[in-house]
Amino acid sequence: MSVEVLDGATIVDFVEEEEAFNVSIRDRFARLDADHDGLLSLAELLKELQSLRVIETHFGVDVETDPRELARVHELLFVQFDHDSNGKVDLEEFKSETKRMMLAIASGMGFLPVQMVLEEGGLLKIAVERESTKLAA
Ligand SMILES: [Ca+2]
């Protein structure tokens, strides 16, 4: 975990660089897919959802205090990812929903930089790292 400052534009840049974004998504998916069956179960996706926890609190819903409420939120999010409702999330579903979610986060943040606690290896963290490499170049 680290505290980073990011803004909406950083996330949009990251998502719109199709090739780099796809590589990051594939990489993230492979790491979440603990049993390597090419699909994410709720338990496997949970790691990603937990890394996005800041977003839930960002929108004013403090779900951290009640584990049952948190579990319900995770189930609802999983259903959102699982477009064909087969109980598993494949790479395409993961990619399109992550993209949608990140763009929603970006528009929620606007242009004011926001301080967030980011998980190492998480997609938001990768977005910040890419942005700072670009600035350094
Ligand atoms: Ca799996």
Ligand SMILES: [Ca+2]
């Ligand atoms: Ca599915």
